[in-house]
């Protein structure tokens with residue numbers, strides 16, 4: 624089973640992908656997380672990714688994502704199912720995913736679109752704090768009371784993501800509309816897109832996705 628989770632910032636993609644990976648034993652490919660690791664490297668590639676994702680808040684060039692996907696798939700057993708989290712984000716990525724999947728004997732089964740309003744997206748992201756050490760996310764007011772608290776998992780220092788400023792969120796939402804909405808329309812026409820109301824609680828969203836997956 625190969626599935627994709629798409630949605631704007633703060634729609635809960637990462638959380639749902641993680642739950643699905645656990646329940647269905649899928650390999651979770653989180654492109655944003657991987658690129659944040661690359662952006663910390665002191666190399667030409669690291670600098671390019673940092674500049675694009677954190678300063679300009681644009682999408683990282685397709686050839687880098689294509690390379691990442693190839694490397695990841697080389698490492699994964701062919702029979703192992705996948706959950707792609709945050710990719711494809713533009714039509715160029717749709718093209719290379721189809722090509723690469725074909726060469727690995729895979730096909731995309733379903734694309735889940737976690738739909739949340741722009742308002743909800745901004746509200747959620749501005750409450751998101753992340754452990755600098757183990758990268759676990761925490762919600763201010765729910766998991767933690769103030770930013771001086773230590774990570775509940777490893778005791779690390781909490782910080783907001785460098786691209787999670789109000790201006791950064793607005794810019795990334797514009798990119799989502801411009802680049803990713805055409806991707807959703809493409810999969811809708813192919814009949815493999817499922818829209819999920821992402822504004823509901825985590826368990827409800829998960830239950831609905833699981834209901835569709837039981838049919839595959």
Ligand code: AMP
Pocket residue numbers: 632654655656658675676677680681682683684688709710711712716786795
């Ligand atoms: P995310 O954690 O999904 O919000 O991703 C953080 C940033 O990483 C995005 O704003 C992009 O700059 C970059 N990124 C993540 N996934 C992709 C992708 N599929 N294509 C291009 N850039 C990406």
